[in-house]
Amino acid sequence: MANNNQSLWHEFKKGLWDEIPPFRLVLGTCPTLAVTNSVINGIAMGLATLFVLLCSNISVSAIRKIVPSEVRIAAYVVIIALYVTVADMFLAAMFPPISKALGPYVPLIVVNCIILGRAEGFAQKHPIVPSIMDALGIGIGFIMSLIVMGSIRELLGFGSILDIKLLGNWFEPWIVMILPAGAFFVFGFLVALTNYLSRKKATETHGH
Amino acid sequence: MDIILIFISAAIVNNFVLSYFLGICPFLGVSNKTESALNMGLATTFVMTLTAAATWPVWTYVLVKFNIPFTQYVAFIIIIAALVQFVEMFLRKSSPDIYRAMGIYLPLITTNCAVLGLALFMVLRNYNYVQSIFFGFGTGVGFTLAMLMMSGIREELEFADVPPVFQGISITLIIAGMMALAFMGFAGLIRG
Numbered sequence: 578m579a580n581n582n583q584s585l586w587h588e589f590k591k592g593l594w595d596e597i598p599p600f601r602l603v604l605g606t607c608p609t610l611a612v613t614n615s616v617i618n619g620i621a622m623g624l625a626t627l628f629v630l631l632c633s634n635i636s637v638s639a640i641r642k643i644v645p646s647e648v649r650i651a652a653y654v655v656i657i658a659l660y661v662t663v664a665d666m667f668l669a670a671m672f673p674p675i676s677k678a679l680g681p682y683v684p685l686i687v688v689n690c691i692i693l694g695r696a697e698g699f700a701q702k703h704p705i706v707p708s709i710m711d712a713l714g715i716g717i718g719f720i721m722s723l724i725v726m727g728s729i730r731e732l733l734g735f736g737s738i739l740d741i742k743l744l745g746n747w748f749e750p751w752i753v754m755i756l757p758a759g760a761f762f763v764f765g766f767l768v769a770l771t772n773y774l775s776r777k778k779a780t781e782t783h784g785h
Numbered sequence: 786m787d788i789i790l791i792f793i794s795a796a797i798v799n800n801f802v803l804s805y806f807l808g809i810c811p812f813l814g815v816s817n818k819t820e821s822a823l824n825m826g827l828a829t830t831f832v833m834t835l836t837a838a839a840t841w842p843v844w845t846y847v848l849v850k851f852n853i854p855f856t857q858y859v860a861f862i863i864i865i866a867a868l869v870q871f872v873e874m875f876l877r878k879s880s881p882d883i884y885r886a887m888g889i890y891l892p893l894i895t896t897n898c899a900v901l902g903l904a905l906f907m908v909l910r911n912y913n914y915v916q917s918i919f920f921g922f923g924t925g926v927g928f929t930l931a932m933l934m935m936s937g938i939r940e941e942l943e944f945a946d947v948p949p950v951f952q953g954i955s956i957t958l959i960i961a962g963m964m965a966l967a968f969m970g971f972a973g974l975i976r977g
Binding site for chain 1: 808809813863909949962
């Protein structure tokens with residue numbers, strides 16, 4: 578039993594660093610770049626993705642023995658599109674301003690490779706409980722990545738985080754940070770930072 | 786006139802890759818060789834034009850007419866997947882040469898967010914049928930352009946002395962940032 582709990586914990590934890598989606602696996606890059614011009618947009622996008630990922634992992638895992646393997650990808654995509662429709666309608670009804678700010682990027686969760694990747698790579702081979710842990714880990718890792726990207730861009734682009742002004746009037750906002758170019762720069766440097774940290778860790782463990 | 790503006794806007798000014806971040810996966814993944822970048826670009830342009838041509842009638846005459854617009858995402862993704870499958874079968878039978886060059890990229894296009902993005906933007910902007918087709922074609926041309934430029938730079942980059950932690954995806958993203966900055970120079974050309 579202890580062993581079982583440990584492996585569940587492992588499925589959860591891997592998404593937070595070892596397989597953190599945008600920086601390690603370079604999946605889900607489109608929303609990571611597009612909606613992180615402010616922290617709040619990033620959080621909303623992350624939560625919507627987590628919801629879809631969780632539901633699709635549960636569904637795919639539940640039907641994994643019934644679906645013939647020739648049509649599985651098509652079946653997964655339709656399942657994902659269904660949950661995305663739910664998430665999109667929920668956002669539009671409850672949080673209209675956020676839904677408006679995210680625009681077509683909510684429906685584009687359908688083709689977010691993280692979700693199809695987890696369905697194909699994990700949920701179709703594992704029972705429901707590990708699939709839930711996997712979805713939670715990857716989803717929370719994704720939200721963390723979006724928050725980091727969003728904080729850097731909002732801080733440098735507007736001098737604020739979550740609309741709270743942190744830098745005084747002396748600060749000249751870097752307009753480029755909220756433009757598309759800034760998204761590419763911040764993402765590029767964060768990937769480099771991830772590489773640097775994991776290299777350091779590798780030399781510390783294997784170095785001597 | 787209208788049509789030319791839509792085409793230039795989709796291909797250059799509002800380039801899908803560099804200003805809407807759509808189609809980033811193939812942009813990062815398949816841009817290391819010019820030849821594969823060109824083939825991927827052509828295959829995508831072909832599918833995008835067809836997607837625009839196929840989704841517009843379905844949206845206008847089925848989803849809107851029967852008042853079921855909420856099935857939009859499911860319907861569009863099924864159309865795109867079916868279309869890609871059809872193109873693949875057609876090419877394999879009719880022109881094996883083209884199939885050999887493009888074949889491996891076709892399945893990837895189903896999950897290329899630029900293709901679904903194109904269908905969604907087409908609906909949001911209320912384009913008519915002819916405008917939609919030019920929008921699809923222009924988007925494909927813009928995608929090919931971005932892929933070609935990036936692959937050219939990356940081939941040169943192989944001789945450059947890039948610090949180890951920046952190698953691979955990281956330096957590619959930073960170059961994409963510079964390209965996005967350069968493309969901003971076109972912004973005054975057309976509004977919207």
